[in-house]
Amino acid sequence: MSVISEPAYRSRASSLAVRYALRELRSGLRGFYVFIACIALGVMAIAGVGSVAASLSEGLTREGRTLLGGDVAFSLIQREAKPEEIAFLRARGQVSVAAALRVMARSNDGKLALVELKAVDGNYPMLGQVTLEPKMPMADLLAERDGAFGAAVDSTLLARLDLKLGDRITIGNASLQIRSVVVAEPDKLAGNVGLGPRVLVSEASLRASGLLQPGSLVRWIYRVKLPDNAADDRSANQMIESARSALPEAGWWIRSSSNASPQLERTINRFTQFLTLVGLAALLVGGVGVANAVKSHIDRRRDVIASFKALGATGRDVFTIYLTQVILLAAVGSVIGLAAGAALPFLIVGVFGKLLPLPVIPALHFDELALSFVYGLLTALAFGLWPLGRVHDVPVAALFREEVAREWHRPRWSYLALMAVVIALLVAVAIGLAYDKRVAAVFVVSSVAVFALLRGVAAGLMALARRMPRSRITMLRLAIANIYRPGALTPSVVMSLGLGLAVLVTITQIDGNLRRQFLAALPEKAPSFYFIDIPTADADRFGAFLKQVAPQSTVEDVPMLRGRIVAARGVKADELKPSQDSEWVLQSDRGLTYTGEVPKGSKVVEGEWWRADYSGPPLVSLEKKIADGLKLKIGDEIVVNVLGRDIPARISNLRNVDWQGLGINFVLVFSPNAFKGAPHSHVATLSEVHPDAAGDARIIKQVADAFPMVTSVRVREALETVGTVITNLVLAIRGASAVTLISAILVLGGALAAGHRHRVYDAVILKTLGATRARLLGAYALEYLMIGLATAVFGVIAGSIAAWLIVTRLMTLGFIWQAGSAAGVVAAALIVTVGLGLAGTLLALNQKPASVLRNL
Numbered sequence: 001m002s003v004i005s006e007p008a009y010r011s012r013a014s015s016l017a018v019r020y021a022l023r024e025l026r027s028g029l030r031g032f033y034v035f036i037a038c039i040a041l042g043v044m045a046i047a048g049v050g051s052v053a054a055s056l057s058e059g060l061t062r063e064g065r066t067l068l069g070g071d072v073a074f075s076l077i078q079r080e081a082k083p084e085e086i087a088f089l090r091a092r093g094q095v096s097v098a099a100a101l102r103v104m105a106r107s108n109d110g111k112l113a114l115v116e117l118k119a120v121d122g123n124y125p126m127l128g129q130v131t132l133e134p135k136m137p138m139a140d141l142l143a144e145r146d147g148a149f150g151a152a153v154d155s156t157l158l159a160r161l162d163l164k165l166g167d168r169i170t171i172g173n174a175s176l177q178i179r180s181v182v183v184a185e186p187d188k189l190a191g192n193v194g195l196g197p198r199v200l201v202s203e204a205s206l207r208a209s210g211l212l213q214p215g216s217l218v219r220w221i222y223r224v225k226l227p228d229n230a231a232d233d234r235s236a237n238q239m240i241e242s243a244r245s246a247l248p249e250a251g252w253w254i255r256s257s258s259n260a261s262p263q264l265e266r267t268i269n270r271f272t273q274f275l276t277l278v279g280l281a282a283l284l285v286g287g288v289g290v291a292n293a294v295k296s297h298i299d300r301r302r303d304v305i306a307s308f309k310a311l312g313a314t315g316r317d318v319f320t321i322y323l324t325q326v327i328l329l330a331a332v333g334s335v336i337g338l339a340a341g342a343a344l345p346f347l348i349v350g351v352f353g354k355l356l357p358l359p360v361i362p363a364l365h366f367d368e369l370a371l372s373f374v375y376g377l378l379t380a381l382a383f384g385l386w387p388l389g390r391v392h393d394v395p396v397a398a399l400f401r402e403e404v405a406r407e408w409h410r411p412r413w414s415y416l417a418l419m420a421v422v423i424a425l426l427v428a429v430a431i432g433l434a435y436d437k438r439v440a441a442v443f444v445v446s447s448v449a450v451f452a453l454l455r456g457v458a459a460g461l462m463a464l465a466r467r468m469p470r471s472r473i474t475m476l477r478l479a480i481a482n483i484y485r486p487g488a489l490t491p492s493v494v495m496s497l498g499l500g501l502a503v504l505v506t507i508t509q510i511d512g513n514l515r516r517q518f519l520a521a522l523p524e525k526a527p528s529f530y531f532i533d534i535p536t537a538d539a540d541r542f543g544a545f546l547k548q549v550a551p552q553s554t555v556e557d558v559p560m561l562r563g564r565i566v567a568a569r570g571v572k573a574d575e576l577k578p579s580q581d582s583e584w585v586l587q588s589d590r591g592l593t594y595t596g597e598v599p600k601g602s603k604v605v606e607g608e609w610w611r612a613d614y615s616g617p618p619l620v621s622l623e624k625k626i627a628d629g630l631k632l633k634i635g636d637e638i639v640v641n642v643l644g645r646d647i648p649a650r651i652s653n654l655r656n657v658d659w660q661g662l663g664i665n666f667v668l669v670f671s672p673n674a675f676k677g678a679p680h681s682h683v684a685t686l687s688e689v690h691p692d693a694a695g696d697a698r699i700i701k702q703v704a705d706a707f708p709m710v711t712s713v714r715v716r717e718a719l720e721t722v723g724t725v726i727t728n729l730v731l732a733i734r735g736a737s738a739v740t741l742i743s744a745i746l747v748l749g750g751a752l753a754a755g756h757r758h759r760v761y762d763a764v765i766l767k768t769l770g771a772t773r774a775r776l777l778g779a780y781a782l783e784y785l786m787i788g789l790a791t792a793v794f795g796v797i798a799g800s801i802a803a804w805l806i807v808t809r810l811m812t813l814g815f816i817w818q819a820g821s822a823a824g825v826v827a828a829a830l831i832v833t834v835g836l837g838l839a840g841t842l843l844a845l846n847q848k849p850a851s852v853l854r855n856l
Helices: 006-025 033-062 064-068 083-090 138-142 155-161 203-209 233-246 262-300 302-310 315-355 366-393 413-432 437-467 474-484 490-519 536-549 624-629 693-706 715-754 756-768 773-810 819-845 849-854
Strands: 072-077 094-107 112-120 131-133 148-153 168-171 174-184 198-202 219-225 253-256 529-535 554-568 590-594 602-607 619-623 637-642 645-657 668-670 681-687 711-714
Touching: 006 315, 033 064, 033 262, 033 315, 033 366, 033 715, 064 253, 072 233, 083 094, 083 219, 083 233, 094 155, 094 203, 094 693, 094 711, 112 155, 112 203, 112 693, 112 711, 138 148, 138 174, 138 198, 148 155, 148 168, 148 203, 155 174, 168 198, 174 198, 174 203, 198 203, 233 253, 262 302, 262 315, 262 366, 262 437, 262 490, 262 715, 302 315, 315 366, 366 413, 413 437, 437 474, 437 490, 437 773, 474 773, 490 715, 490 773, 490 819, 529 536, 529 693, 529 715, 536 554, 536 681, 536 693, 602 619, 619 624, 619 637, 624 645, 693 711, 711 715, 715 819, 756 773, 773 819
Parallel strands: 112 198, 148 174, 590 668, 619 645
Antiparallel strands: 072 219, 072 253, 094 112, 094 168, 094 219, 131 174, 148 198, 168 174, 529 681, 529 711, 554 590, 554 637, 554 681, 602 645, 619 668, 637 645
16 A cells, blocks of 8 residues: 655646646537637737837837937926026037927918927937928028028928918018928927927027017927937936036926936826726626636536546545636637737737837837736636636536536635635736826726626616516516526626626716817807917007907906926925826926916915015915825925026915816916016917807907917817827727727627526427417517616716716816717617527527427
């Protein structure tokens, strides 16, 4: 007699489990196609999003110098660099100067358009190339000839003003001849979203235009290209530290090639996380399909399981065999998803190529693929362990009797503990690797809540059906009984469809509200125009002119400067730890104003407003949410750099601001004496009673004629520009959410297929007892209709609540429930549920009774 050690026994058991698992799978993957498809779809979404984002990040990193236009960029607003500042930069490398501002362009026939003007010097571009059509040297393009400076414009401007190459436009006092069309700029991504088409001119033409007035909103960018032997991140960081220590009050915003476009990178990270969470939602929906498939497989293999036990296998041995099968199948599905996801960046570049506005460098990103594989495996285990754990207690007696309704029992505690560990790992990965951990945590909590609520909806629907009075209508009575009978499809259908519908409603409600916000009617009392760069000396005259041009309108005028928060509470801005909702206020310069009165659209919620004649040390009013995000309170000091000078101010009060009204308002509002003597301009709004396109065009023309230095921004056009960007983002979200919907439909089809054997049994018995085909179809249609309607109602409620939270809390926008899209989702859910249900029912009704009755 030999004694086998415990480790040796476990090794042999594991080997046998793999052998038996593979042997069982030789007969095919019947019942597992939905399992594999669901895992593949979810993994594909996560791997695809991760691969594209990683390829884009690699492109931004590799092309960082080109995107920035140098190794280091120093930006100033409302002022040029001082001679000593320029000397400091030139001592360290080659310098290129550019200026950016929004201005009005006028054609010879009087047509006007808002444009993004970019004035460059002779060194531009130091890196990369400006793509022009027709091609020509930059010196020839921008040179002054025949009384006009040269310019290259976006093709949109040609169409908008009905221009062609060779025509002239006027900007300020400068005459410009259009000599080429700008196709691409190497540094375009490093800038902000433009509200108008690009006009590229020389620095000399900008100075000749007369637009460079004290306080004008001109952003000056000084790009430094380090010597080739010092063009690395270390040298760039050393230069940045040297600039900050040598010129502490310069107030410039400094970027290096490693963060050429911080805002773009943050947007990509946030958007990637959101799409990854949508992909994870698809995996979770697919997890229901995994559970259904595993349960159905275990039910079909009960006699095999009983045979294993009759031959001496323990419950743990049988569990290991089927756990191995689930892991192998999850790996197969994950590999399929990884292949599709890894191919996505190559496919995008291959199909769209040079049309892409972003530098995508396709490559295999094994870290992203490995993470996606882990997601797929953990999801399969999290949902598969519950039905797997029940194989431990399948009795040997299952060989000798067939059960119509098997007794329900939960898995043993050891398997529940294993499932809890797997779920904890899945949650830890989802939250721990997220860009915004708070959003990821909300997603996880919401997912758990939705699954719990879906179980509650299924249980509640079954309880309600059980307590309903017995109907005299046969079809209705049979439909109601099917909802709560043993082995009913209700839990499977509700779980399969509910989460997918909730995601769809969330996306459609967010989409509808964003479109309403940016593309529909303007908010009530919103201004029709913004006028910027109004010279301080002409502010009163300009306001009077507007009242004369539009006597029924409301005009509001405030002084405006630009400045950067450089310190708060005695801590440098770079060392502050703001919340993610408020970090944007520290990332660049912000609009500032001063006034003796509480601004319109603001309400003081803490502290007191200063007197109108206040003349003491500078005070500042801060927007309440920003103050909370920066952990600031009344009495704290903040330091703002304005025009190269650090100005400390004590927080006097906190305000709530109505940003949705689109009126003039600022995060930072200072006391009247804070910027005494500082050059600045004014900004004004004009709110019309009954705006129309013809009247707006007349106002723009008259303002341009009387005040050529003032820039007019039509609010509706600005919103439409932003709305276009939002629409493109929503399209990407729709594409990702489509994966979730496909998963939901697959899971629903799999759930119905898993119950096919019971449907065949029911149909044969009922037909034998005299039920007609039409009556059975009607009963099943009513059953699916009622289950689908209950699930759809839940999906609409849950999705609407989620959309309301996202729109109002994260986006801080107004929310209006979109009844039309919700009704469309309900109708689609009913069509899909009844359609798939009846398709399976028809197959069941086509079964010959004799073959089924012989095996009862």
